[in-house]
Amino acid sequence: MSAEHFAYHCSYSESLFSALVTSGLVAYYSRMRLQASLWWFFASLARSNGILLSGFFVYDLLKHFLHLPWSFYTLLFAIKSIILAVIPLMGYAAFQAYGYQSYCTEELSRPWCANRIPDLYNFVQATYWNCGLFKYYRLGQIPNFVIASPTIA
Numbered sequence: 115m116s117a118e119h120f121a122y123h124c125s126y127s128e129s130l131f132s133a134l135v136t137s138g139l140v141a142y143y144s145r146m147r148l149q150a151s152l153w154w155f156f157a158s159l160a161r162s163n164g165i166l167l168s169g170f171f172v173y174d175l176l177k178h179f180l181h182l183p184w185s186f187y188t189l190l191f192a193i194k195s196i197i198l199a200v201i202p203l204m205g206y207a208a209f210q211a212y213g214y215q216s217y218c219t220e221e222l223s224r225p226w227c228a229n230r231i232p233d234l235y236n237f238v239q240a241t242y243w244n245c246g247l248f249k250y251y252r253l254g255q256i257p258n259f260v261i262a263s264p265t266i267a
Contacts, residue, residue: 131161142170147194151201158205162235165206171199210234 138153151171158164175195182188213234218227226237239245259266 127160131157131164134160135164135167138167147171147174147198151198154202155205158202159209162206162209165203168199168202171195175199 134153134157138150138157141147141153142150154164154167157167172195175192178188178191178195210233214227214232217224217234218232224237226232226234236246
């Protein structure tokens with residue numbers, strides 16, 4: 115293949131993210147919760163929506179509290195579940211810290227660096243991709259909703 119052929123290809127995080135999520139799901143359903151949490155830590159490093167995987171441990175915690183009476187075991191289970199839920203969040207936090215350290219210096223400072231909670235993802239999505247909460251819902255998108263209406267109905 116020629117060099118020009120390779121010039122149009124780039125890596126993307128979706129396949130890596132999918133593999134990490136799937137590995138975590140296999141570990142989770144094999145009752146290897148710590149291993150699942152670690153897989154999902156790496157998934158949240160690859161893509162920010164990996165933080166949603168912490169919900170599995172929150173679900174475990176809520177299910178446990180609804181079905182078992184209060185005991186020392188319940189307290190230990192709660193602590194364990196909270197720690198397991200925080201681990202995937204740490205992947206997202208690590209990426210944010212890396213971005214802050216890389217782009218928020220005295221020589222090179224971006225507007226998001228001054229925010230109370232600096233968030234690289236929100237800045238990039240809003241500035242370069244015009245993404246954000248409810249930004250998709252504009253008058254220009256009405257044809258897309260019309261096309262999708264049979265499926266939605």
